[in-house]
Amino acid sequence: MAVGALDGVRVLDLATVGPGARASRILADYGADVVKVGAVPRAGAVQIVPPHYAYSGDRGMRRARFDLKADPGREAFLRLSERADVVIESFRPGVAGKLGIGYEAVDARNPRVVYCSTSGYGQTGPRAAWAGHDVNYLGAGGFLHCSGRRADGRPALPGATVADIAAGGMQAAMAVMAALLRREHTGRGEHLDVSIADGVLAMMSLYADEYLATGVEPGPGHYILTGRYACYDVYACADGRFVAVGAIEPRFWRNLCERLGLERYADRQTDDAAQDEIRAALAEAFARRTRDEWVAELGPADTCVGPVNTVAEAVADPQYTARGAVAGARHATEGEFRQLAPIWAGTTPPDGPYDVRDASATDTASLLIEAGCAAAEVGALDEEGVIA
Secondary structure (H helix, E strand, O other): OOOOOOOOOEEEEOOOOHHHHHHHHHHHHOOOEEEEEEEOOOOOOOOOOOOOOHHHHHOOOEEEEEOOOOHHHHHHHHHHHOOOOEEEEOOOOOHHHHHOOOHHHHHHHOOOOEEEEEEOOOOOOOOOOOOOOHHHHHHHOOOOOOOOEOOOOOEOOOOOOHHHHHHHHHHHHHHHHHHHHHHHHHOOOEEEEEEHHHHHHHHOHHHHHHHHHHOOOOOOOOOHHHOOOOOEEEEEOOOOOEEEEEOOOHHHHHHHHHHHOOHHHOOOOOOHHHHHHHHHHHHHHHOOOOHHHHHHHHHHHOOOEEEOOOHHHHHHOHHHHHOOOEEEEEEOOOEEEEEEOOOOOOOOOOOOOEEEOOOOOOOHHHHHHHOOOOHHHHHHHHHHOOEO
């Protein structure tokens, strides 16, 4: 595999799920050496263990386990952090500090570390300590309000964890990369406070900035991208499948109207009084043929029409196949399976399948020896049960 942009960068990832785990996945795909740090298994303890395929199976990552509530386990982690470039954590604000592994503790051992704290609402503010999930952050940032409505008027749930992936994980990965670049000039690391809710609000900038500048409050059906016009919508076809229409530019809209035999609407694209009539005409036209028939005709014709794929259809779509979007993988006990390959610019897929290790396998001992611990010291920590 070609050398990645982050080759030689060591990341300690304390997150098991959510935006922190997604951020480390991105960094690993760019070539970083990611070590997933988890807790030592305890009888009766409740721990989140993602399935072997989650987050692309932690491909290319190593694992370490510490009892961070025990002084020797905490010290072992801090020893590891001395040689890390990045630490990612997703505890509630203040918890990492109470455990003795917060930014101050790590910075004291390694002033060059980029310490990234990912949380729902950030490290400060009246909601900092609140629990939450994707839907909460999408609600707080205005995303749900501007989404389409269900039949009973409630905002529709998105089909993916948009907040975790884009507002949190991608934001964290970009912040880490920027901090690593800045460190090249300053010689110092820093503490990054990544809030998922902040990221959602930033994603809503098209509408938030409009409101801040004009006082006009956006909502569903307010703007072209939120359902105001028939040229940007989803329509059912004869086989019960759907096409997505995004003919925003007038020339694309005209092309679509001509192909559908609806030339009478070509000059009425943004006529608010005609939108119900245009939608009904489009719906009637698309209902005459199957989705794939329409896509085959309209897709190449500069109409901005494409399929609404199921997940199964998406991963088999010829476009994604041509782009190498799916890769083979193999697991020691689960056997061979497929997963999404890295899509980030600058990465090169491997010649063979990715090896996905069992979650019980760890590299704790070898990592600590790399960090300068004597083998006897590591053996003693293992006997004490503070590493695994």
